[in-house]
Amino acid sequence: MMPSPLSINCSSFPISFALLICTLLFQSCKSNIDKDSQGIFKLLDPQQTNVTFSNNITESDSLNILDYLYFYNGAGVASADFNNDGLEDLYFISNQESNKFYLNTGGLKFKDITDKAVLKGSGNWKTGVTVVDINNDGFKDIYVSVVSGYKSLKGKNQLYINNGNLTFTDKAADYGLDFAGLSTQASFFDYDKDGDLDMFLLTHSVHSNDTYGDSTLRFKYNEIAGDHLFRNDNNYFTDVTKGSGIYAASIGYGLGITISDFNNDGWDDIYISNDFFEQDYYYINQQNGKFKEKLKEAFGHTSLFSMGSAAGDINLDGNMDMVSTDMLPSDMKMLKSTINDEPLDIYNLEVKAGFYYQNSRNSLQLNVANGQKFVDIGLYSGVAATDWTWSPLIQDFDMDGQKDLFFSNGIKKRLNDLDYLKYLGDGNVVNDFDKNKKFDRTKVEKMPDGRVANVFYRGDSALKFTDVSDQNDMKTLSASAGTVNVDLDNDGDLEIVTNNMNEPAYIYQNNRILEDTADHPSFITYSLKFNGANIDGIGTKLYMRTTAGKVDHQEIQTSTAFQSSQNNNLLFTFSKGDKPLAVLVVWPDNSYQTVKNLKLGRQKIAWNKAAISLAGKNISGIISEFIKGSSQFKYENVSSTMIAELKISQTPDFNYYSLLPHTYLKHTPAIA
Numbered sequence: 001m002m003p004s005p006l007s008i009n010c011s012s013f014p015i016s017f018a019l020l021i022c023t024l025l026f027q028s029c030k031s032n033i034d035k036d037s038q039g040i041f042k043l044l045d046p047q048q049t050n051v052t053f054s055n056n057i058t059e060s061d062s063l064n065i066l067d068y069l070y071f072y073n074g075a076g077v078a079s080a081d082f083n084n085d086g087l088e089d090l091y092f093i094s095n096q097e098s099n100k101f102y103l104n105t106g107g108l109k110f111k112d113i114t115d116k117a118v119l120k121g122s123g124n125w126k127t128g129v130t131v132v133d134i135n136n137d138g139f140k141d142i143y144v145s146v147v148s149g150y151k152s153l154k155g156k157n158q159l160y161i162n163n164g165n166l167t168f169t170d171k172a173a174d175y176g177l178d179f180a181g182l183s184t185q186a187s188f189f190d191y192d193k194d195g196d197l198d199m200f201l202l203t204h205s206v207h208s209n210d211t212y213g214d215s216t217l218r219f220k221y222n223e224i225a226g227d228h229l230f231r232n233d234n235n236y237f238t239d240v241t242k243g244s245g246i247y248a249a250s251i252g253y254g255l256g257i258t259i260s261d262f263n264n265d266g267w268d269d270i271y272i273s274n275d276f277f278e279q280d281y282y283y284i285n286q287q288n289g290k291f292k293e294k295l296k297e298a299f300g301h302t303s304l305f306s307m308g309s310a311a312g313d314i315n316l317d318g319n320m321d322m323v324s325t326d327m328l329p330s331d332m333k334m335l336k337s338t339i340n341d342e343p344l345d346i347y348n349l350e351v352k353a354g355f356y357y358q359n360s361r362n363s364l365q366l367n368v369a370n371g372q373k374f375v376d377i378g379l380y381s382g383v384a385a386t387d388w389t390w391s392p393l394i395q396d397f398d399m400d401g402q403k404d405l406f407f408s409n410g411i412k413k414r415l416n417d418l419d420y421l422k423y424l425g426d427g428n429v430v431n432d433f434d435k436n437k438k439f440d441r442t443k444v445e446k447m448p449d450g451r452v453a454n455v456f457y458r459g460d461s462a463l464k465f466t467d468v469s470d471q472n473d474m475k476t477l478s479a480s481a482g483t484v485n486v487d488l489d490n491d492g493d494l495e496i497v498t499n500n501m502n503e504p505a506y507i508y509q510n511n512r513i514l515e516d517t518a519d520h521p522s523f524i525t526y527s528l529k530f531n532g533a534n535i536d537g538i539g540t541k542l543y544m545r546t547t548a549g550k551v552d553h554q555e556i557q558t559s560t561a562f563q564s565s566q567n568n569n570l571l572f573t574f575s576k577g578d579k580p581l582a583v584l585v586v587w588p589d590n591s592y593q594t595v596k597n598l599k600l601g602r603q604k605i606a607w608n609k610a611a612i613s614l615a616g617k618n619i620s621g622i623i624s625e626f627i628k629g630s631s632q633f634k635y636e637n638v639s640s641t642m643i644a645e646l647k648i649s650q651t652p653d654f655n656y657y658s659l660l661p662h663t664y665l666k667h668t669p670a671i672a
Contacts, residue, residue, distance in 0.1 A: 039471035040398050040512045041456065041496065046504040050110050053092045053100040055481075055501050057412070062152040063125075065413065065444060069206060070147075072412045072450070073255075074390065074481025076129040076185070076563030077499040079488075080140040083166050088486050088567055091119065091142060092499055093129050099144070103166070108489050108509060119168055123148060123155020128185030128482075128563035132197060134175065135235070136533050139164050143172075145183035145563070149224045150206055156180045157201075176237040181224030182206065187559035189259050189268045189539050190588050192231065192289050196533040199237060200246075200270060201228040202254040210250040215354025218278065222250040227272065231289075245291040251278045256309035259557045260320045261541055263371025264627075266590040266619035268539055273306035273324045279356035280306050280324065284371070287617075299365065299374050301357035304341065308562030311555070312394030314403050315463060318543055318551035318627030319367040321374075325389035325407060325562075327416070328361040334387070339416040362386060362407075366463075383407075383465050387452040388414070391483035391561035395494055398458060399512050399521035401550075401575025405457040405465055408480035408498050408562070414450035451477035454498065454506075473508065480506060484566040492523060492601075494571065499564075522574040522600055528556065529606040530587055536568050537607070539588040543626055548578040551627040584626045587612065590619040594626075 046052045055075050065071040075093035082089045087104035094100070099121040102110035114120060123146035130143040139162035146155040157179045159172035172178035177199070184204045188197040205211055205225040221241075226248025230237035241248045256273030263269065267285035274280050280302045283291035295302070303326040314321040329335045340360040341347070351357065361384040365374040378384035383405055391408040398404060414420070423446060454474045457465035469475070480498035488495045493510040500506060512521065524544075530537035537556055544552040554570045574580060580598040585605055587593075591612040595605065615622050 039468065039473060040493075040510055041472035041474070041508040042511060043473040043476070044108065044507045044509050049108055049507055050112070051090065051102055051505055051507060052112075053094075053102070053499075053505050054503055055092070055094050055499055055505075056097055057095050057501060059441065059444060065415070065447075067151055068153075070204060072415075072479070072501070073127070074479060074501050074563075075127055075499055076482030076565070077484055077497055077505070078129045078131045078142065078565040079484045079486040079497065080131040080565075080567050082140050082162060084139065087490070088488055090497060091129060091131075092505060093121070093126050093144065093482065093563070095125055095127070099126065104488065108495075108507070113166060117166055117168055119160060122146075122158060122170075123153075125153045125155070127183060128202075128559075129565055130186045130188060130558050131565040131567075132188040132538070132558050133162075133536050134159065134188070134197065135161060136535055137162075137164070138535065142168065143177065143186050143188075145185055145201075146180075147182055148180045150182060157183055157186070175235060177230070179228070184254050185257055185559055185563045187257050187259050187557065189557065190534060191229075191268055191285060191291075193267070193287075193589060194232075195589065196232040196235075197538055198232045199230040200257060200259070201230065202257040202272065203227055203252070204254050204275070205250045205252055208250065213251075213353075215279075217251045218247045218249040220249050222248060225250040225252065227252055227254055240289075244289070245283065245286070245293065247281060247293065252281075253278060255307045256324060256562060257559055258309045258311050258322060259539075259559065260311040260322070260555055262311075262320050262322075262367060264319065264553075264620055264623045266541075266586055266615070266623070269371070271309060271311070271322060271324075273303070273309045275305050275307065277350050277355050277358075279358065296356055298372055299356075300376060301359055301363075302376075303363045304358035304360040306358075306363075307389065308391045308408075310392045310394050310561055311557075312403055313551075313553040314364070314366065314394065314459070316403075316550040316552050318553050318623075319370060320553050320555070321367045322365050323378075323383075323392045323394060323405065324363045324365075325386070325392050326359075326361050326363070327388045328385040329387045330385040331387070335385075337418055338414065339418060339421070362389060362392075377463060381463050381465050382467070383457055386455045388450055389455075390481045391498070391564065393483060393485050393496065393561055395485050395571065396459075396573040397456070397485070397494055397496075397510060397512070399493060399523055399573045401573050401578060402459040402461055404459045406483070406485070406496055407455045407457075408483040409452040409454050410477065410479040410501075411450035411452075412479050412501050413444065413447040415447065417448045420447050449477075451479050453477055454480055478503065478506070481562060482564040483561050484564050486566050487525070487569070487571075492521075492525065522579070524572045524580060524598060524600055525602045526570045526572070526583075527568065527602070527604050528570075528585075529604070531607045532589075534588055537588060538568075541586040541623075542570055542572075543584040543586070543623065544572045545581045545583070545626065546574060546578045547581050548575070550578070553627075584623070586619060586623065590615055592619065592622055 078091040090102040092100045101114045101117045101119040125147040128145040134141045142160040144158045148155045158170045160168035182203045184202045229246045231240045253275035258271040270283040272281040282295040303324045307325045309324040311322045364378040386407045388411045389407045393406040479501040482499040485494040491513045493512040496508040498506040528537040540556045556568045582596045593612045
């Protein structure tokens with residue numbers, strides 16, 4: 001048997017050798033500490049960037065948080081090169097006031113040209129924004145979502161066509177996209193593979209008599225609160241929701257939309273994040289113009305108050321994973337003073353009514369079976385509790401070859417505070433409210449502050465994430481909603497931009513790449529050009545294989561995080577000792593090409609008829625062969641072999657013993 005290191009006689013070693021060992025250990029620890037303490041982000045002063053936009057909201061008798069449950073949700077932000085000068089510009093949505101359009105003039109400085117561009121926006125409550133070249137002229141256009149048809153809210157969604165001279169014209173009606181309803185966010189994609197871009201419109205419900213009932217309500221069509229699928233018919237969009245397999249009901253509280261090819265068959269699928277009791281939707285593209293909802297088959301559970309969402313290949317196995325955000329606090333005092341998960345009896349009642357298993361925490365869903373099965377590793381990875389979270393971003397911000405996570409956080413007022421809810425439930429307060437029937441500012445002022453600092457996690461190869469927010473200038477409390485990651489200064493790394501409520505927007509400068517650094521990261525940034533009616537190649541999938549056997553799956557899509565949209569460039573990074581080997585490009589029409597002898601830095605890939613191969617329905621096989629054997633984590637689905645049925649009591653033991661550390665009803669026989 002090998003002796004324990006502690007049992008070795010230290011007197012047999014020279015003192016100089018012992019000192020050498022101690023010195024090396026100290027330097028090693030010091031190196032780790034320095035790496036952990038070194039931040040890459042710096043929050044820039046608005047006066048330095050000239051981006052002074054603030055999403056200011058004002059309560060009134062006709063519209064306030066007591067009347068409209070999403071009054072504090074915030075709005076989106078978009079990044080794109082609108083004038084094709086090689087610099088990424090910014091467009092911020094304001095819920096109540098004028099939107100703002102900032103032209104990037106270089107050096108992380110911007111110029112407000114909103115008036116010239118005619119991009120103030122219309123409607124008295126605007127939410128999400130999407131960038132898309134809808135007319136295929138080489139200039140990015142803008143689609144703005146508007147809430148109308150509820151209380152005093154009026155207006156229609158707007159499609160601002162880029163005139164090519166930094167002016168825009170709203171032509172939503174000409175395209176059939178002037179929708180009037182409870183819009184949250186739009187996403188453009190070619191779901192039917194006919195060559196042009198279609199649109200999914202995410203909407204949100206409001207509490208009403210139509211939202212109370214069991215899960216069969218999701219089959220009841222609602223024009224303004226239900227989601228919509230629009231097919232592009234020669235540049236006019238036709239609503240084809242009915243018969244498409246898409247739910248369009250009043251119980252869909254849609255806050256997040258993620259388009260991605262989750263099952264690697266070359267066809268875009270859809271994940272919808274729903275707030276409250278209604279479950280999320282996981283639509284698999286059936287390749288015939290229809291979708292099939294398969295959440296219960298693919299996910300063990302989801303977030304409860306699902307908000308923003310994002311897709312990304314967390315473990316670099318070629319399969320697209322995803323994250324959805326919720327509102328579980330990490331602070332113990334806050335956790336105990338707010339409502340989070342529902343009482344167990346209510347939870348069981350909702351499950352019995354046909355709603356799915358949901359927990360109030362962030363979900364980091366690892367794709368372990370080609371889109372057929374996901375495993376939530378949020379608790380294991382340490383990212384389940386980030387408080388009131390809106391936007392998740394999945395990117396390798398520190399460019400070490402592993403994906404990181406950013407979460408935008410905070411709300412103006414904390415609606416779920418237990419003491420405040422007790423105050424509202426007081427008989428005198430209720431009677432006073434019923435008597436006056438008017439907005440009482442004092443009642444809102446008593447609601448606790450809900451602002452929270454944004455959170456940045458550094459990822460590692462073990463799927464663990466370390467909170468390094470403080471080191472990255474993310475200590476300030478804010479109500480940050482819509483968020484994008486974008487290279488604003490053209491140095492190769494990615495900045496982060498957030499749309500904040502009642503304070504100037506944040507721009508976090510990424511200083512990972514410095515001209516004088518000796519630790520220059522290895523990366524490739526791809527921009528793509530397709531053909532036909534989709535020249536930006538929306539829906540293109542890239543699979544990057546490395547010498548270490550990793551495969552990073554990335555896609556070009558039009559919507560991201562929460563109510564936001566970012567540019568179409570894809571950043572691939574490589575850890576030390578790892579190098580790019582080949583990239584498989586799957587174009588929107590499922591033609592494909594493999595590019596080898598890859599060069600680092602900024603690269604362009606253009607669709608070339610001479611370079612592509614036609615796969616037809618065999619594209620899934622092509623993708624599978626490319627990533628075969630590259631998975632770092634292998635799983636086997638053995639659920640079909642579990643034939644024993646275990647009966648569990650349905651009477652909550654917490655009802656009788658409230659101080660139990662956990663329930664004993666589910667302590668069934670273990671399986672080794």
